[in-house]
Amino acid sequence: MSFKHKDILSIAALSPEDVALILEAAEPFKEVSGREIKKVPALRGKTVVNLFFEPSTRTRTSFELAAKRLSADVINVSPSSSSVVKGETLLDTIRNVESMQTDVLVLRHSSAGAATTLARHVRSSVINAGDGWHEHPTQALLDLFTIQEKKGGIRGLQVAIVGDVAHSRVARSNIRALTKMGAHVRVAGPPTMIPPFLERLGVRVFHHLDEALSGVDVIITLRLQLERQGRSFFPSIREYSRLYGLTAERLQRAAKDALVMHPGPVNRGIEISHDVADSRSAVILDQVSNGVAVRMGLMYLLSQLH
Numbered sequence: 476m477s478f479k480h481k482d483i484l485s486i487a488a489l490s491p492e493d494v495a496l497i498l499e500a501a502e503p504f505k506e507v508s509g510r511e512i513k514k515v516p517a518l519r520g521k522t523v524v525n526l527f528f529e530p531s532t533r534t535r536t537s538f539e540l541a542a543k544r545l546s547a548d549v550i551n552v553s554p555s556s557s558s559v560v561k562g563e564t565l566l567d568t569i570r571n572v573e574s575m576q577t578d579v580l581v582l583r584h585s586s587a588g589a590a591t592t593l594a595r596h597v598r599s600s601v602i603n604a605g606d607g608w609h610e611h612p613t614q615a616l617l618d619l620f621t622i623q624e625k626k627g628g629i630r631g632l633q634v635a636i637v638g639d640v641a642h643s644r645v646a647r648s649n650i651r652a653l654t655k656m657g658a659h660v661r662v663a664g665p666p667t668m669i670p671p672f673l674e675r676l677g678v679r680v681f682h683h684l685d686e687a688l689s690g691v692d693v694i695i696t697l698r699l700q701l702e703r704q705g706r707s708f709f710p711s712i713r714e715y716s717r718l719y720g721l722t723a724e725r726l727q728r729a730a731k732d733a734l735v736m737h738p739g740p741v742n743r744g745i746e747i748s749h750d751v752a753d754s755r756s757a758v759i760l761d762q763v764s765n766g767v768a769v770r771m772g773l774m775y776l777l778s779q780l781h
């Protein structure tokens with residue numbers, strides 16, 4: 476089966492076969508990052524542009540490394556030092572960049588749908604690196620890659636996604652990706668942080684964390700996104716942490732070999748305790764490391780269309 480998509484805008488737009496193909500394509504690229512010379516010629520002559528209109532450590536670095544390890548030319552456009560500050564529109568900025576013959580545009584933006592709008596107006600492939608509260612598809616793909624690597628598969632696993640679901644594009648992408656690939660998904664958080672439509676996506680909703688964690692194989696803890704909250708969703712951070720923070724004691728409720736995941740950046744002592752974040756159950760740095768292989772696999776698949 477070949478990959479037919481020009482762009483990667485959401486998990487919603489991918490079929491289970493597409494997801495399986497991306498995970499399969501990523502596999503050989505994992506070995507490349509372990510070599511002394513971490514380079515293959517797969518994207519030689521191609522140009523990848525990173526356009527991050529929101530802060531990022533993991534995703535931006537990972538896309539840059541992935542493109543460089545594929546031998547692409549990589550440009551990072553920083554909005555604060557670009558002509559965006561002079562009032563140029565996002566579309567004009569990107570059309571000007573594209574006129575220099577780019578092949579892949581990686582966009583992070585605070586507006587939901589920004590990558591989708593852009594993709595309609597450009598010839599280059601567009602990869603959504605996070606758009607507002609909407610989706611963060613490559614995060615979900617690297618999370619699935621990590622689960623598959625550690626658990627040998629995804630189908631049938633019990634996965635709990637815990638915390639600030641309402642503001643989390645990672646949660647939306649992961650719910651879609653995990654259910655598509657046959658996992659059973661539970662979400663847990665305060666009623667004010669669980670959107671009402673969520674059960675329609677095929678997940679079970681819990682408001683008591685201890686119940687949600689019972690026997691699960693994987694726990695995905697979410698960052699409390701204070702910067703996206705216009706009002707208070709719970710009495711205090713201490714209260715939130717007491718009720719929804721993942722501690723070593725709570726982790727005992729999960730399966731003995733449960734994985735603890737977090738997309739980062741981690742608020743230590745709020746959604747996850749220091750000892751759990753650093754425990755043998757935590758695969759947080761494996762997620763980051765696998766992100767490079769998954770983004771290499773994805774850009775390789777997209778490059779086959781150009």
Ligand code: CP
Nearest residue numbers: 531532533534738739
């Ligand atoms: N997981 C993630 O998107 O992290 P960054 O915001 O650092 O890219």
